[in-house]
Amino acid sequence: MVTTVTALTACGSLGRSGRECTMVGTPVGVGLEIEPPFAAKVASATMKVCWDGTCRTLSSIHLSPSTKNGPGSCTGTGPDDVCGVTAVPTGGQHGFGAAPGLPKRPVEITLVLRDASGGRVLNQRLTVTPKGAFPNGPECGEGGPQAGVVVTDGRVRERG
Numbered sequence: 496m497v498t499t500v501t502a503l504t505a506c507g508s509l510g511r512s513g514r515e516c517t518m519v520g521t522p523v524g525v526g527l528e529i530e531p532p533f534a535a536k537v538a539s540a541t542m543k544v545c546w547d548g549t550c551r552t553l554s555s556i557h558l559s560p561s562t563k564n565g566p567g568s569c570t571g572t573g574p575d576d577v578c579g580v581t582a583v584p585t586g587g588q589h590g591f592g593a594a595p596g597l598p599k600r601p602v603e604i605t606l607v608l609r610d611a612s613g614g615r616v617l618n619q620r621l622t623v624t625p626k627g628a629f630p631n632g633p634e635c636g637e638g639g640p641q642a643g644v645v646v647t648d649g650r651v652r653e654r655g
Contacts, residue, residue, distance in 0.1 A: 519630040521638025524594040525604060525623075527556060528654065529646040531586030534561075537646075538611040542592045546602040553592030561587035597625050599640045606644060606651055617646065623653040 525544060529537055542553040565583035570576045601624045608617040625640035643654030 516631045516635035519638070521628045521630050521641070522591065522593055523597045523639035524641060525553070525592045525597075525625075526641060526643040526654065527558075527590045527592065527606070527646070528561065528643070529558070529588045529608070530648075533616075533646060533649055534586060534588045536610055536616045537588060537608045539609045540590055541607045543605040543607075544592070544594050544597070544602055545604075546598055546600070551594055553594060556590040556592045558588045558590045561585045561589045597640050597642070599625055599627060602642070604642070604644060606646070608646065617649055617651070619651045621651055621653065 525542060527540060527542070529540075537558065540556045540558055542556065543550050544553060545551075561584070562582035563585050565581040567578060567580040569578040601622050603620060603622050605620045606617065607615060610616050621644070623642040623644060625642040627637040628639065628641050629635070630638050644651055645654050
C-alpha cells in the first residue's frame with residue numbers, strides 16, 4: 496500500500512534503533528487508485544465508509560492524474576553530481592478520502608465514481624482492513640491506519 500504522508504515539521508527525534516525520526520504525520524483514511532483506461536471515464540469520486548454501526552461519507556475526494564518515473568539522467572558519476580527524473584502520466588487517477596477514527600479492523604466501503612455529466616460509472620461495495628502506516632519505518636513508530644482500493648476495468652479490489 497502506498498502510504499500518503501504529510502510533513503508536519505523538519506525537526507526530528509531518535510527512534511528505538513537510534514535512527515533519526517522526522518515528525519511526520521500520517522493522514523487517516525482510504526486511498527483510491529483508478530487505473531487506465533477506466534480512469535478516462537471518471538470525473539469524481541465519493542466513498543461511504545462504515546464501521547461500528549456508523550457510516551461516514553467521504554465526498555471531498557480530489558482526483559489527481561497518476562504518474563510514474565520516466566527516464567532518468569545524471570550529470571556524472573561523482574557524489575556531488577546531479578541526477579533527475581521526469582514524472583510521466585500513466586492515464587490513471589488517484590485520490591485520498593480522510594476518515595478520522597478509522598479502525599485497524601474490517602470496514603465496509605461503498606465507492607461511487609461518476610462521469611463528467613454526473614452519471615454513475617461505478618457503484619461497488621467491498622470490505623477492507625485498514626493497517627497502521629509507518630512513514631519513517633517501523634523503528635520510528637506507527638502512524639494512523641490507512642486502507643487502499645484500486646479500480647481496474649470497472650472492478651474494485653483492496654490494494655495489496
